Amino acid sequence: MKLNNRLKSEQQDQLKQLSAQSSDFKTTTVSLGKQEVVISYYKTLVDEKLLQQVALPWIQDISILYLIPIS
Numbered sequence: 001m002k003l004n005n006r007l008k009s010e011q012q013d014q015l016k017q018l019s020a021q022s023s024d025f026k027t028t029t030v031s032l033g034k035q036e037v038v039i040s041y042y043k044t045l046v047d048e049k050l051l052q053q054v055a056l057p058w059i060q061d062i063s064i065l066y067l068i069p070i071s
Contacts, residue, residue, distance in 0.1 A: 012038045030056055032063040 015038055019027035026048070027040045041051070 015040045028056075030060065032060060 015027045
């Protein structure tokens, strides 16, 4: 389990580095219950306002209502 968590942490760090290097690539962290999930996307392909106002709250609500395990 520790190895799996370390790999996830390394992957998240890589996504954050890529985000810092590219003005088009963005990484954000979303809290889902007791866990945090990193969501990465290209700003030219995703409407950020729609993502923040609709998609992310919906993902959070669904994860809490249905207790979706994120692994």
